[in-house]
Amino acid sequence: MTEHSTATELVGRLVAGDRRALARAISRVENADPDLPGIMSALASRTGRARVVGLTGAPGVGKSTTTDALTRALRAQGHSVAVLAVDPSSPFSGGALLGDRIRMQEHAGDRQVYIRSMASRGHLGGLSWAAPHALRVLDAAGFDVILVETVGVGQAEVEIARHADTTLVLSAPGMGDGVQAAKAGVLEVADLLVVNKADREGAHATIRELRQMVSQGSREEQDWKPRIVSLVAARGEGVDELVDRITEHERYLRDSGMLHRRRRQRAREEIEAIALAGLRTRLGALWDGAQRQAMLDKLADQVATGGTDPYTAADTLLAELS
Amino acid sequence: MTEHSTATELVGRLVAGDRRALARAISRVENADPDLPGIMSALASRTGRARVVGLTGAPGVGKSTTTDALTRALRAQGHSVAVLAVDPSSPFSGGALLGDRIRMQEHAGDRQVYIRSMASRGHLGGLSWAAPHALRVLDAAGFDVILVETVGVGQAEVEIARHADTTLVLSAPGMGDGVQAAKAGVLEVADLLVVNKADREGAHATIRELRQMVSQGSREEQDWKPRIVSLVAARGEGVDELVDRITEHERYLRDSGMLHRRRRQRAREEIEAIALAGLRTRLGALWDGAQRQAMLDKLADQVATGGTDPYTAADTLLAELS
Structure with a gap:
């Protein structure tokens, strides 16, 4: 069996709803399998249908609880839901899988829910590949909505938000000054600002603060002001409003032509990243020559x-290459 | 004044001990100033002397307390000390500077101590540049020891550890299972394993666990087993032993030729990263053509x-370029 037919076969099975094929395809993304171009090629015509909603925010604000609550609400509306939990802070895989199984238990037997954690491997560049590729796979597998949840903290949050159509930035009352600063940083990527644990003391202050930030903020899309939604995800309070707001944003994206512009911009970045990696490989190939290795050693x-x-x-090195 | 003479002048002043010039040079690193190649060129002959010690570990293990304790102990031995606190999780600068000033207060008037926080900007690639460049600047400024402390969490920790001659991985009792897993991941970069807050309950269990990990671990350098050092940094207990262990590791690095091999490897990676960025710029320049922009839009x-x-x-894009 050639590598290409393997990719085609794998894609055929995952498109037909085979969950093991789906899991295998995402593992290949995670492991940067050499077969990826074949898989992506076989998937292409099946992509572009799923809605991608990103959830980001500092640790402790309740990202997974909110993801779970959203999953339930979307299922109640009849949508199939995939959850992709990306941990950009960990180069290690496997550990999160236990968590997946625990989270899956509630939806055991519901084939319209799929939950998967993905580590992005040691290499920093890995991040820019893994998430969009996994989204393509889940999209082709036919899920109506893909919830992308970031695990861990940091700038990678913002990176992942860029892969989503609608980005939810979560905060919670009483998270201290650092979080306030972080809010300011992610504000420009937020389509919806979610204040979780809104039954806690300080919720009003947090909402007031966010409202002020929104009024001062400058966004690319002048015609969409980030909405602020209060939530108590653990009790399901406010989840229906959140789903409505997500739908409202989806409508805005479609009506304004923004959905296509965003997706095209993401595709541009994906193509550029892959082209750059291609150049890197060429550079690597050039460096494999013993003579050039010696030169690099000398320079180092x-x-x-x-x-x-x-x-x-x-x-000096580049002059040698050209 | 030409840009080149500005770089030379700046370096001249920082080498002469001008702390404002030093601060300005690091800000230029942080801001990816176009003048950086000039600065690095003017610095080059002054580098290679400082000992670089990296401190990493999960939040809450006491990295800054340990850095402060080490700074005091190294000063007591007559060494000049620079502290570089790198926050790879934050694309925002400025916030940490207040912290710098607070931390500096203890050493006010001591010109042989310099403390500086550095954010690595939004771009993921920024990280790989900023830390090694800042280390070059501090090295040229004449500090005997540079303590590189990571703020925040994640794989970037491991990245930064790679810039150090000696890497300290900190842990503390009772940090839960997640931290235990993280330990396993950073073990391969640890030269010394520091158990801070060793007066707390559970310290023996943590030490036992680490000992087991060390005995099972496989490292590149077979002849150096990571030492485990107990510490109560807040009270200064164990700091002298820690300094001794760092010195011991330094001796090992020099005697085994490992110091030069490590530094050469780091220089290789720096050169490759810069060469790759050069290629990226070329690629960008090619893409500036309106025709190619249109092509990329079509492909996207x-x-x-x-x-x-x-x-x-x-x-398709790469075929067009070559």
Whole structure:
């Protein structure tokens, strides 16, 4: 069996609803399998249908609880739901899978819900590949809505939000000053600002603060002001309003032509990232020559001992390549 | 004044001990100033002398307390100390500077101590540049020891550890299972395993666990087993032993030739990263052409609507470039 027919076969099975094929395809994304181009090619005509909703926010604001509540509400409306929990802070896989199984228990037997954690491997560049590829796979598998939830913290949050059609930025009362600062940073990617644990003391202050930030903020899309939604995800309070707001944003995206513009921009970035990786591979191939390895070693020695700086060394190397 | 002479002048001043010039040079690193190649070139002959010690570990284990305790102990031995606190999880600068000033108060008037926080900007690639460049600047400024402390969490921890000669991985008793897993992940970069808050309940269990991990772990350098050091950084207990262990590791690095090998490897990675960025710029320049912009837009449209996959699109684009 050729590699290509394997990819086609795998895609055929996942499109037909085979969950094991789906799990395998995402594992191949996670492991940066050499077969990925074949899989993505076989998937392409099946993509572009799913709605992608991103959930981000500092640890402790209740991202998974909100994801779970949203999953239930969307299922109640008859939508199939995939949850992709991306942990950009961990280069290690496997650990989160136990969590997946626990979270799946509620939906055991419901084939219209699929929950999957994905680690993005050690390499920093890995992140920019893994999430959009996994979204393609879940999209092709036919899910109506994909909830992308970030695990962990950091700038990667913002990265992942960029893959979503609608981005929810979660906060919670009493998370301290650091969170307030973080809010300011993610505000520009937020389509909806969700204040979870809104039954806690300080909720009004948080909402007031967010409202002020929204009024001062400048967004690319001037015609959409991020809505603020109060939530008590653990008790399901406010979830229906949240779903309505998500639907409202979806309508705005479609009506304004923004949905296509966003998706095209994401596709551009994906293509550029892959093209760049292609160049990197070429560069790597050039460096495999023993002569060039020796040259790089020599340059590295010079840099390590202060004989030259890394920029001059890189110039020397690039001059050699062209 | 030409840009080059500005870089030379700035470096001249920072090498002479001008702390404002030093602060400005690091800000230029942080802001990816176009002048960086000039600065790095002017610095080169002054680098390679400082010892770089990295401190990493989950939030709450006491990284800053340990850094402060180490700073005091190293000063007591007559070494000059620079502290670089890198926050890879935050694309925002400025906030940490208040913290710097508070931490500096203890050493006010001591010109042999310099403390600086650095945010790594929004771009993921920024990380790989900022830390090694800032280390070069501090090295050229003449500090005997540079303590690199990571703020925040995640895989970036491991990245930053790679820039250090000696990497300290901190843990603390009672940090839960997640931390235990993280320990396993960072074990391969740890030269010294520091159990802070060793007066707390559970310290023995943590030490036992780490000991077991060390005995099972496989490291590149077979002849150095990560030492486990108990510490109560807040009271200064165990700090002298920690300094001794760091010195012991330094001796090992020098005697085994490992110090040069590690630094050469780091220089290789720096050169490759800069060369790759150079290629990326070239690629960007090629894409600036209106014709190619139109082509990329067309390809992105096709990918966004499922007409093709990003790999095929990237191939088409690269074929156009060569």
